[in-house]
């Protein structure tokens with residue numbers, strides 16, 4: 001059985017822009033113990049009233065990694081300087097590779113802003129190897145119906161595979177290094193034993209309900225961080241629950257970051273800032 005390293009609880013909420021009430025369950029500022037993952041923000045569930053203005057985060061850069069947005073409730077619109085553009089709704093995932101540098105904006109969709117409603121989402125940052133940090137930006141727009149879904153044994157619940165492989169089913173997201181992203185919905189009193197790759201960094205985020213993981217209780221919104229050794233996790237749900245399982249092969253390279261740039265050296269951070277300031281990462285066309 002995989003040992004639990006620690007459980008992260010009681011994380012305070014803060015606002016990212018005026019659209020995203022997030023809890024940062026971890027970030028690279030605290031060291032590199034979640035390698036290859038750099039940051040995990042869980043937003044909501046938060047009810048927004050109807051609004052004329054669109055809430056969100058305006059034009060800003062990223063370089064050296066990928067941002068993965070998993071939407072559970074609400075609707076978001078995105079535009080970036082590589083021409084990537086899209087609206088994502090419940091169940092959809094946007095996997096954006098910033099790599100050599102991109103400028104983008106993240107807003108509630110016009111439709112969602114006008115109607116109001118509940119927003120719930122995860123944003124995960126996945127690091128890239130030094131050799132991939134200079135590759136061109138890329139945007140994967142992944143729809144709910146593209147993800148394989150399978151039943152867990154004994155009616156314990158269902159699994160959606162976003163990336164990597166679970167029980168022989170492969171998720172559609174392409175990744176630079178081995179990364180598993182599995183979305184589990186558990187029935188009340190469901191019991192499941194899941195196998196994760198030995199040696200991977202592994203975390204489980206409980207964002208609805210309550211579970212026991214390897215007999216330790218965890219509830220929404222808490223994060224269980226495992227030791228890298230071992231490959232079996234036992235899950236028992238106490239009520240209808242939803243959890244996100246992330247595993248990733250550690251990259252084991254130096255991480256030097258500042259805000260939206262994550263590189264390997266201070267010099268590369270200075271370079272990223274000057275590239276952004278001189279417009280080399282591109283710009284967004286003004287809103288019509």
Ligand code: MN
Nearest residue numbers: 062067104106
């Ligand atoms: Mn961003």
